Amino acid sequence: MGKSATTIRFAAVGDLHVTKDSAGTLRAFFAQAAEAPDPLLLCGHLPDDGSAEEAQVLAEELGAVAIPIVAVLGNHDYQSAVPEKVIAVLKQAGVRVLDGEVCEIEGVGIAGVKGFAGGFGRGSLGAWGEPAIKQFVQEALNEAMKLESALAKLRMPRRIALLHYSPIVGTVEGEPVDIFPFLGSSRLEEPLLRYPVDAVFHGHAHRGTLEARTINGVPVYNVAKPLLARSRPGQPPFRLVELPREVSRERSDAAEVGP
Numbered sequence: 635m636g637k638s639a640t641t642i643r644f645a646a647v648g649d650l651h652v653t654k655d656s657a658g659t660l661r662a663f664f665a666q667a668a669e670a671p672d673p674l675l676l677c678g679h680l681p682d683d684g685s686a687e688e689a690q691v692l693a694e695e696l697g698a699v700a701i702p703i704v705a706v707l708g709n710h711d712y713q714s715a716v717p718e719k720v721i722a723v724l725k726q727a728g729v730r731v732l733d734g735e736v737c738e739i740e741g742v743g744i745a746g747v748k749g750f751a752g753g754f755g756r757g758s759l760g761a762w763g764e765p766a767i768k769q770f771v772q773e774a775l776n777e778a779m780k781l782e783s784a785l786a787k788l789r790m791p792r793r794i795a796l797l798h799y800s801p802i803v804g805t806v807e808g809e810p811v812d813i814f815p816f817l818g819s820s821r822l823e824e825p826l827l828r829y830p831v832d833a834v835f836h837g838h839a840h841r842g843t844l845e846a847r848t849i850n851g852v853p854v855y856n857v858a859k860p861l862l863a864r865s866r867p868g869q870p871p872f873r874l875v876e877l878p879r880e881v882s883r884e885r886s887d888a889a890e891v892g893p
C-alpha cells in the first residue's frame with residue numbers, strides 16, 4: 635500500500651504486553667503494520683511488567699519499522715515503577731512517547747496522554763469523602779487536564795488523540811460491567827468536546843468494543859490487540875484508519891481501511 639496523496643493513514647494498536655519471551659515474535663507483525671506509510675500509534679501496555687528489560691525487547695522488535703512511531707504508556711507500563719526508564723528505552727528506539735505532549739506528523743496534530751480510571755457518566759466516582767478517594771479522582775482530573783492542555787496546543791486542522799484508558803463507555807462495553815470504572819473515565823471525554831479531534835485511539839479494554847463515538851460524534855477506536863485479534867479473525871491485529879488530507883466541514887470523517 636503506497637503513500638496516498640489524498641489521505642493520511644494511521645496504523646494503531648495497544649496492549650502489546652511484550653515479555654522477554656516476545657523477542658523475535660513481533661517483527662513480522664510490526665512490518666505488516668508499518669506498510670501503512672504514515673505513523674504507527676501504540677496505545678499503552680507495551681512492556682507487560684513495565685520493566686526496562688521488556689521495553690528493550692519491544693525496542694528491538696520495532697527496530698525495522700521505518701515510519702514514525704508515536705506512543706502513550708498504559709498502567710502496566712508503571713508496574714515496575716520505572717516509567718522514565720521505559721520511556722528512555724523507547725525514545726532511544728525512535729518512539730515518540732507522549733505524556734501530555736503533542737507532535738505533528740504529515741500535518742496531523744497528535745495529543746497523547748495515558749488517561750486514568752474513574753467510571754463513566756452517572757457512574758463516575760466523585761471527589762468526596764476520604765482523602766484516598768479524592769486523590770484517586772484528582773488523578774483522573776490531572777490526566778484530563780493534561781489532555782486538554784495538549785489539545786489546546788494543536789492548531790492544525792487535522793487532530794487526533796492517543797490514550798490508553800477509554801474516554802467513553804461505548805468502547806468498553808463487552809467487558810464485565812463491574813470493571814467499567816477501572817477502564818476509563820468520562821472526564822477524558824470533556825476535553826474532546828471542547829477541542830474536537832478527528833479520531834481517538836485507546837487500548838486497555840481487552841474485551842471491549844472496537845468502535846464507538848463521543849457525544850459530539852468523534853470516532854473512538856479501541857485498538858487493544860487482544861480485542862482486535864478476537865473480533866477480526868483472519869485480519870492482522872492492528873487498526874488501519876485514514877483521514878482525508880483536505881479538511882471537509884465534518885470533523886468525523888475518519889474511516890477504517892482494509893490492511
Ligand SMILES: [Fe+2]
Nearest residue numbers: 649679838840
Ligand atoms: Fe492490556
Ligand SMILES: [Fe+2]
Nearest residue numbers: 708709710838
Ligand atoms: Fe491498561
